[in-house]
Every structure is written in C-alpha cells, then in structure tokens.
Amino acid sequence: MPSPERPSADPNVTAALLTPSGRGAVAVIRILAAKPANADLPTSIIDAAFVSVSGRPLSQHPVGRLCYGHWTSDSTSEDVVVCRTDKYAVEVSCHGGRAAVNRILESLKAEGASIVDWQTQQAMISSPVDLELADAISQATTIRTAAIMLEQDSGRLKDALTQLLQLDLAELTPRLVELLAYSQLGLHLTQPWKIVITGRPNVGKSTLINALLGFERAIVFDQPGTTRDVVTGMTAFDGWPFQLADTAGIRNTKDELEQAGIQRARRTVESADLACLLLDTSCPPTAEDEELLSYFHKSESGDEPPAIIVANKADLPDQWPAAIPDDAVRVSSVTGHGVEKLIATIVEKLIPDVPPTSTNIPISYRQIQWLDKAWQAAKADNIAQARSAIADCLSGSVFVDETAVA
C-alpha cells in the first residue's frame, strides 16, 4: 500500500483506507476534499479511473446513490461500488485484498491525491470536541460509560457548547452550572474511580479485595504483615469502572520493608477517591484501629478521601460491642455476607446522582477547565471573557492557567 503521508502544504484531495489493512471481504477508501468546510471534492479525480455501468460520470450521480462500475488503471480493472457520501467526500468499496486497494490508491496518488491515514483524514472533518469524544469512547471500559458518551456523539456535545456562545449572561450561568455538575463523572467515563482498602494488618483486606473482584488477586495469610506492596485490580460495579487497591496493613513496625509498604499504602490512600477502612470485629479494638478511625473522621476539608467503615469477620463473635460506628457496613469476606451491600454503598457514595439520559457532560479535563473558566467569568459579569473561554474549549486549545504562579 502506498505509505500514508502528512498532507502537503495545500493538497486538493486526500485519500485514506478506512477499513483495517490486511485480508477482508471488502475494503473502503474515502476520498475527501482537503478543505471540506469550504471546498467541494473535484470528482474529476475519480472520473479519471472510474467508469460506471451507466456510462455517466460521477458528477452526474446524486449524493447518496450507489454506483456500480469498474476502476481501471495500469490495464487492470477492479469491480467497485462508488458513492458520493457528501459534496466533499466519495467512498469507493472494492475487493478487500491488498492488491485492489493498492492499485486504487496508486491511481489516486497519480492523479494528485495525497494518501493519508484515516485518523489524519478524520481530523479534517471532525471538530476538536468530536475528536476528544471519539478518543474517550475508545477508552471506555464498560457498556454503561460507552453508552453515555455515545449519546453525546454525532456533534451533540459540540452543538451544546456552540449554543452557549449565543446566550446572554442570565441564561449562560445556569447552563454552565448544569454542564459542570457532572464534570467529575465525565472524567470517570474514561478513568476508573479508585478505591483503596486500608486497615491494620490481618483484618482481612486481601480477602475482601478478592471477594470484591471475584477472583484470587491478592495473597491471603493468617499472619499480620502479609501484603507489602500495593496490589490493584479492575472491576465494574453497576456498570461503573473501579480500580481496587489492596495495601499493606498499617501499624508501627521496625521492619524496613514493611515500613516502605506502609508508606506506599498511605500515599495510595491519599490519592484514592474512596477508602474502605476495614476493622476486624472478631478481636477487640486496638490503638491502631482508633487512630485510623479518627483519621477518616477528620474534617472533610483534609487530605483524607471519603471513607466507608467496614466491620469484617462478621461470621465470628463480635468483640466490639457498642464500639462499631453506626454507619459501618458489616461483612464477612470469607462467607460473602454483606459484600453486595458494601458494593451498593460504594456506588451510592461515589455516584450519588446518575445523569438523566441525554445530559450533556464534558468528558475531558481540558473541556472542564475551559468551562470552569467561562463560569468564573460569567459569575463576574464578564460575558466577553466567558465566550472567549467557550470558544477556546471548542477550538481544542490547551488550557493555560494564567493565574498560576510561575
């Protein structure tokens, strides 16, 4: 196949193979005006090689009509179906083997077309917001998150952002608030929520992560200090993506290796979206349990993430009478009792508000930063600055925080 190249300074036409290269029943080549927004495709480039069975040149066939015919080049002829999909684009479907594809691309190149890869060509007809969305959809790990993003596809998210430019201040501010309401969820459509399982040694953290994941990911042993490194696993609860992290049990120790594991555990807790603090209620509370409980009960403005208190080993006699916090979820990681309730509590805590169908949701950090800037400007009655931030969001500009100290 002629190797894809970056379009030269101002080519009139690009051609790209849309189907995966290699063997296939049918291959599709798209020929596109290089500036689709303001130039029609010169169909003469197709007519140089394509002869329809009706004998009429392609320019005389209406948009959307499938034309069967032959592609003739170098004294060979391929059976093809050609369709003007738009006034600036034509698709040629041919035999899926490499030989047919190469011959057609070579003949288009000989007529002056620039051969590019499909991503380069797609960038010519998609807005930056659409491209970001396509990229995000390709990263979706669950059907639920993919479905939410697909609802924004076909230009809907871009159109919603474009409409903001027409609004006056009174209408703009609430629309921006609506868009930003689901910004955290938007980021998690491609990135899982991070949950860390923490607690003192031997309380059952590794047993719980295995129960939550449904397979033996972490080593379980009846000696404290078994887990040393951070062990992670991916799963989905209720269609939402989660990364679970099992960590070293937290305690005072002189063992340097264990200390290093505890440091890592603490860092993992700090960067998590949610912590599950595990208590072993089959043994009386220890000073380490009390310390961990008070850490997670500090004011919400602290570094600690929100936490769910999990009272484990509920299958054994309770040694914490009256000391278990009221909001603790009782589970037995060995029998599985209470694990479903714990999953429901995790989902409720992290995704308390599911967006109604068709809600527009920004899906990248870049989009959120520009929309937040627009909202700040709108609140300060600066409509010009708000519109400029929205325009930057639409144009794909990288967000630069001018207020950040250099």
Ligand SMILES: Nc1nc2c(ncn2[C@@H]2O[C@H](COP(=O)(O)OP(=O)(O)OP(=O)(O)O)[C@@H](O)[C@H]2O)c(=O)[nH]1
């Ligand atoms: N009866 C009972 N035993 C449990 C339960 N959960 C864990 N265990 C047992 O508790 C012991 C420690 O379990 P682990 O999962 O290794 O504990 P851990 O918190 O990961 O321990 P470290 O990695 O040392 O911090 C093992 O013998 C488990 O079988 C439970 O719900 N009930």
Ligand SMILES: [Mg+2]
């Ligand atoms: Mg462990």
